Amino acid sequence: MRLEDVQELCITCCSGPKLTGDSILLHASAVCHKLTSVDVSWTAATDTGIIALAHSSSCLYRLLVNGCHLTDESINILIKKHGKSLKELELFGCHELNAHCLIHMAQECLNLQILNIGRIPKLTTPCLIQIVTSLKNLRALYLSGLNAVCDSVVHHTARQCPKMDRLILSSCSQLTDVSLFEIGTCLSTIRYLDVSGCKKVTDRGVQAIALCCRKLQYLDLSSTGTGKKGLFKVNC
Structure with missing residues (x-):
């Protein structure tokens, strides 16, 4: 299989000075434009890698970024392009995400079937109610x-x-x-x-x-x- 045809990427829990979430995502974004399923949980990926992935992929169905160092910026860019296609999104332990960002996510990603938003301390009760009401x-x-x-x-x-x-x-x-x-x-x-x-x-x-x-x-x-x-x- 050619790299250009790869649709699924999983690099969870990788370690090493050069094997980080961002380094893999930046390389993949330059070549693998058909990616539909990506799991970079616990790889220290940041906004840089996720934004590159969001821009390069034609249609993401599944994204797992548990434990990654993300902010609202990358999630907003992600849902702007892939909100209608996403069916699974896992954000467990992404501590910097804010409630208003996740409310916006729920309003745009109406086809989501699997959602993990555990251990995100900025979530509030009204926010959670709005999320489940939308999804x-x-x-x-x-x-x-x-x-x-x-x-x-x-x-x-x-x-x-x-x-x-x-x-x-x-x-x-x-x-x-x-x-x-x-x-x-x-x-x-x-x-x-x-x-x-x-x-x-x-x-x-x-x-x-x-x-x-x-x-x-x-x-x-x-x-x-x-x-x-x-x-x-x-x-x-």
Whole structure:
């Protein structure tokens, strides 16, 4: 295969003085104009590499930049060109991103099916509600470690995103059983749910999930307030 025909690029967790996210992205952007799927998570990529990729690629469907050093500038350029084509976007741990940038992203990337915005400290509860209200086609949402995630966010997610199949809410300390009641009521077809580290989740919430979510295949309850009663109900 010629480099010009490469469509997928994955260089996660690469190390070395010359093997950085930006160096690879700048080289790829000069040659690989057909890239549709790129994963440069944990490579210290910056705005420089992502902007070059956004300009050179004809149509991006999938971009994973978890742990990269990005600002609003690169995300705004990305969504201006690829907002309509993007179906998967992972921004976990991109600490410099602001709430208004991610609201704009949600308004432009209406075809997104997978979104990871965990560990972005500048996100607020109103911002998250606006995001899930815009992205009605989401099938997987990762919100790990966000203090802004509360029961009202899950309420809007469950009611605005009926196609949701995977929901990651680990280490969201404000969540209570109310969120699990909402999921059981409005997302009964969910298959993957992670509420690990949510200490306010108890047996009552778990029982609601067990009774309503019959297609559930994975449930993480580690470090929650659940006991034998809730776990027995899940096993039944």
